[in-house]
Amino acid sequence: MKFLIVGLGNIGSEYWGTRHNIGFRVVNAVAEAASADFTEERYGAVARLRFKSAELVVLKPNTFMNLSGNAVRYWLQRESIPRERLLVVADDLSLPFGSLRLKARSSHGGHNGLRNIGELLSTDDYARLRFGIGNNFPRGRQVDYVLSPFTDDELAQMPAIVDRAVEIVRSFCLEGVDVAMNRYNRNAPGNAS
Numbered sequence: 001m002k003f004l005i006v007g008l009g010n011i012g013s014e015y016w017g018t019r020h021n022i023g024f025r026v027v028n029a030v031a032e033a034a035s036a037d038f039t040e041e042r043y044g045a046v047a048r049l050r051f052k053s054a055e056l057v058v059l060k061p062n063t064f065m066n067l068s069g070n071a072v073r074y075w076l077q078r079e080s081i082p083r084e085r086l087l088v089v090a091d092d093l094s095l096p097f098g099s100l101r102l103k104a105r106s107s108h109g110g111h112n113g114l115r116n117i118g119e120l121l122s123t124d125d126y127a128r129l130r131f132g133i134g135n136n137f138p139r140g141r142q143v144d145y146v147l148s149p150f151t152d153d154e155l156a157q158m159p160a161i162v163d164r165a166v167e168i169v170r171s172f173c174l175e176g177v178d179v180a181m182n183r184y185n186r187n188a189p190g191n192a193s
Contacts, residue, residue: 002055003085003173004075005030008113011062019133020065020146023089023113025158026131026165027058033166042078043071054173057081068113069120076121083121087172088128089165090114091146095132097154098161102129102168102184104177127177129168131161 007027008020015021027047031038036049036058044061057079061071076086090111095101105125108114118124137145150158164184171180 001053001085001173002057002079002081003087004057004059004072004079004081005169005173006059006061006068006072006075006086006088008065008068008088008090009060010065011060015147017149018147019150020091022091022131022133024060026089026129026162026169027060029162029166030056030169031058043074046075051170052174054170056173065113066116069116069118072117073120083123083126085173086126087169088114088117088126089169090128090130091133092130093133093135093142093146095130095134097132097134098157099132100129100161100165100168100184101132102172102177102181103127104181127172129165129172131165 005027007023009015009024010021031047031049034049034051036047038045038047038060043063044059047058049056049058057075059071059075061068063071072086072088076083090113104127106128107124108118114128133146168180168184171183
């Protein structure tokens with residue numbers, strides 16, 4: 001079975017390492033774990049890999065965050081992948097840093113990338129892996145916060161959290177969203193419902 005795994009972020013070196021680009025960081029790790037390389041293709045960088053019985057098309061859209069839906073819609077259609085086998089990895093301000101929450105469907109929660117995907121797919125009925133980035137910013141400074149780098153302490157914790165995110169992606173592909181949610185959402189440290 002074929003899956004589309006999308007990491008959300010903004011292209012350009014000035015955005016690498018920012019909180020808003022955690023989706024890129026996670027899908028880079030998914031590809032790296034399989035020794036797969038990204039190539040520039042239409043609407044983004046794409047890596048193709050296999051994990052056991054699953055074939056993964058891993059996408060980093062180059063459309064900038066607010067237009068991510070263009071890339072997602074195109075690659076679902078091009079690869080003939082049903083929406084049930086789409087997983088989008090995105091940052092989430094409502095979760096504490098390092099919390100990972102897999103959802104079979106939910107609202108965009110104010111995330112512009114998820115909003116645009118929902119608009120262009122005409123539904124919010126697709127899976128997403130929410131990566132908590134915390135919300136430690138003064139009122140009105142949300143944009144500055146999501147475009148800021150992680151702290152040294154957060155970066156020290158990052159490898160273990162990203163490894164867990166890769167495990168969740170693999171579980172989603174091999175076992176399905178319900179099994180993966182039950183396994184990784186329940187009793188996970190720091191995860192809020």
